[in-house]
Amino acid sequence: MTALAVTRATLTRVLRDRTALFFMVLLPVAIIVVIGVTVSGFDKFRIGLVSSPQAGPVAQELATELQHAPGLRTRTYDTAADARTALRRAELDAVVVVPSGLDAQVRAGRSVTVPVLVEPSGSAGHSAVTSVSAVVAGHAARLQAAHFARDETGGSFDGAFALAHDAERASSPIAVRAETVNGQSDYLPLGYSYSTPTMLVLFVFINALAGGAAIVQTRRTGVYARALAAPVAARTLVFGETVAYLALALLQSLLIVGIGALAFDVAWGDPLAAGALIAVWALVGTGAGVLAGAVFRTPEQVHAIGPALGIGMGMLGGCMWPLALVPGWLRAAGHSVPHAWAVDAWTTLLSRNGDLSAIMRDLAVLGGFAVVLLSCASLALRHRLTAGSGM
Amino acid sequence: MRLPEQVRAQGLPDDPLKVISYFGPSMGMFFVLFTVGFAARGYFVEQQQGTLDRIAAAPVGRGALLIGKSVSTFVYSLAGLATVTLVSWLAFDAQWADPLGVAALSVAMAVSVVCLTALVIALVRTEQQAQGLASILVFALVLLGGNFVFASGTTPLIRRLALFTPNGWALRGFTDLGTGVRGWDAVGAPLLGIAVFSAAVTALTVLLLRLRRTS
Numbered sequence: 163m164t165a166l167a168v169t170r171a172t173l174t175r176v177l178r179d180r181t182a183l184f185f186m187v188l189l190p191v192a193i194i195v196v197i198g199v200t201v202s203g204f205d206k207f208r209i210g211l212v213s214s215p216q217a218g219p220v221a222q223e224l225a226t227e228l229q230h231a232p233g234l235r236t237r238t239y240d241t242a243a244d245a246r247t248a249l250r251r252a253e254l255d256a257v258v259v260v261p262s263g264l265d266a267q268v269r270a271g272r273s274v275t276v277p278v279l280v281e282p283s284g285s286a287g288h289s290a291v292t293s294v295s296a297v298v299a300g301h302a303a304r305l306q307a308a309h310f311a312r313d314e315t316g317g318s319f320d321g322a323f324a325l326a327h328d329a330e331r332a333s334s335p336i337a338v339r340a341e342t343v344n345g346q347s348d349y350l351p352l353g354y355s356y357s358t359p360t361m362l363v364l365f366v367f368i369n370a371l372a373g374g375a376a377i378v379q380t381r382r383t384g385v386y387a388r389a390l391a392a393p394v395a396a397r398t399l400v401f402g403e404t405v406a407y408l409a410l411a412l413l414q415s416l417l418i419v420g421i422g423a424l425a426f427d428v429a430w431g432d433p434l435a436a437g438a439l440i441a442v443w444a445l446v447g448t449g450a451g452v453l454a455g456a457v458f459r460t461p462e463q464v465h466a467i468g469p470a471l472g473i474g475m476g477m478l479g480g481c482m483w484p485l486a487l488v489p490g491w492l493r494a495a496g497h498s499v500p501h502a503w504a505v506d507a508w509t510t511l512l513s514r515n516g517d518l519s520a521i522m523r524d525l526a527v528l529g530g531f532a533v534v535l536l537s538c539a540s541l542a543l544r545h546r547l548t549a550g551s552g553m
Numbered sequence: 554m555r556l557p558e559q560v561r562a563q564g565l566p567d568d569p570l571k572v573i574s575y576f577g578p579s580m581g582m583f584f585v586l587f588t589v590g591f592a593a594r595g596y597f598v599e600q601q602q603g604t605l606d607r608i609a610a611a612p613v614g615r616g617a618l619l620i621g622k623s624v625s626t627f628v629y630s631l632a633g634l635a636t637v638t639l640v641s642w643l644a645f646d647a648q649w650a651d652p653l654g655v656a657a658l659s660v661a662m663a664v665s666v667v668c669l670t671a672l673v674i675a676l677v678r679t680e681q682q683a684q685g686l687a688s689i690l691v692f693a694l695v696l697l698g699g700n701f702v703f704a705s706g707t708t709p710l711i712r713r714l715a716l717f718t719p720n721g722w723a724l725r726g727f728t729d730l731g732t733g734v735r736g737w738d739a740v741g742a743p744l745l746g747i748a749v750f751s752a753a754v755t756a757l758t759v760l761l762l763r764l765r766r767t768s
Binding site for chain 1: 555556557558559560561562563564565567569570584587590591594684685686688689692693696701702703705706707708709711712725728729732734
């Protein structure tokens with residue numbers, strides 16, 4: 163009962179702290195939104211389109227087709243200089259410059275070159291050129307048909323072009339559909355399904371770590387010393403604090419899961435496996451937080467070192483970018499922190515429809531981290547409370 | 554047979570942006586912004602311990618005290634940024650076209666850190682409040698400014714929002730320097746953007762301090 167009283171006191175103190183609530187709910191959600199928006203739409207090439215406002219109908223039609231092409235995300239620029247600047251800053255994969263005299267050239271039966279500017283060293287630009295070429299070739303085929311019709315019937319180019327349009331609409335196009343069979347991805351799904359689980363891993367750990375400052379503050383203000391003067395065992399205080407931090411980690415996890423599912427349509431995979439992963443990760447965070455509360459001497463140390471350590475471990479463990487992208491030695495080093503195993507488990511659940519058995523190895527490693535951290539934390543905090551008269 | 558429209562790819566002559574040239578200064582700014590919290594908390598700790606009162610009892614003007622505090626925050630911030638940019642350059646081969654531009658952006662960022670520290674001190678009354686507000690401010694700035702994600706990979710709206718932050722402007726400058734642009738073309742707009750932000754924060758701080766004095 164005394165342990166539960168300690169738990170309740172800690173929970174009440176944290177939940178009344180508006181700054182803590184900011185870090186627990188608002189900040190993770192804000193970062194989920196920013197990263198979710200950033201890592202979405204990778205299946206489309208970012209194209210800058212420069213087309214003269216005085217362009218003729220043929221050039222306007224080409225511009226419209228580029229804007230509506232399914233594989234392209236096209237943004238229009240007023241000047242070629244603006245588009246080049248955006249390309250240089252890597253805001254675009256390629257820039258299509260529709261020639262100003264395109265209509266006149268085409269009507270005269272001459273071939274027109276459409277320049278596509280790319281970053282020479284990147285692969286995305288050259289792939290984007292292929293997609294743009296497909297759209298331009300489709301448009302060119304219609305022009306070719308119009309030329310043929312005009313040459314054969316002797317009518318106007320505009321009439322022949324309209325005829326080519328009608329003929330295209332009346333024909334049955336051959337559709338190509340891509341389908342991945344038994345896909346095994348090493349990446350989390352893009353968009354919010356990427357940002358939400360990774361930020362859950364990152365922020366549950368950082369919050370728990372930063373929460374260690376409250377334990378240090380409680381030690382320094384002599385609250386533990388006064389509690390120990392009553393018939394309360396040190397292990398009771400340690401247990402009460404540990405349960406409080408575990409409850410906070412679970413609460414934060416459930417909030418992120420709920421917001422992710424309801425607001426961002428994140429499918430969390432097998433419920434049993436996801437639940438087990440959340441629980442084990444909350445234990446890892448709790449161990450780290452209580453250990454920080456026992457090891458550090460001042461709250462300032464926790465505030466200074468805790469978030470930096472948490473962010474650094476998150477980066478190393480694949481919370482900021484997929485570890486599948488980094489060199490082998492860095493991927494191996496990343497698995498020295500628990501974050502990498504948690505992200506691996508979420509990847510299995512979300513990208514490969516894995517179940518509990520599929521993430522058992524990750525859970526076992528995380529369980530090992532949790533046991534080590536919780537044991538060290540309990541021993542260190544108990545030592546602090548007994549050897550240092552509760553300080 | 555030649556089609557009426559043909560695509561021809563043309564490579565830009567600019568330098569490609571290296572990841573380290575962006576994320577080196579990005580992470581440097583992220584951690585240097587934490588100085589706002591350290592410095593603001595330090596002010597209240599000194600106030601609680603009576604250090605500020607003892608200094609005030611000596612023949613030291615308020616201006617000298619203020620300048621001293623500001624310069625220490627400035628030097629700390631600049632040292633942090635200089636360390637990260639130097640390590641990024643020497644150890645990871647980060648490339649920026651203009652060392653003077655890098656220095657100017659670092660100095661401007663350090664000035665904005667000083668201004669933000671003063672704002673936090675003007676807004677709060679305790680060490681805990683300073684810690685809380687500074688943390689919220691720092692994370693809001695790095696989130697909007699593009700320190701967590703590559704700004705060029707985000708949406709145009711987020712890129713525009715980044716220009717309301719000094720770190721967002723600085724990162725735009727580092728992006729331009731990293732793609733071979735030199736001098737005023739690379740850092741002119743970012744320096745002006747950071748200056749406007751710092752001036753607005755300073756004006757708000759002065760207003761808050763005056764309101765506090767009259768209330």
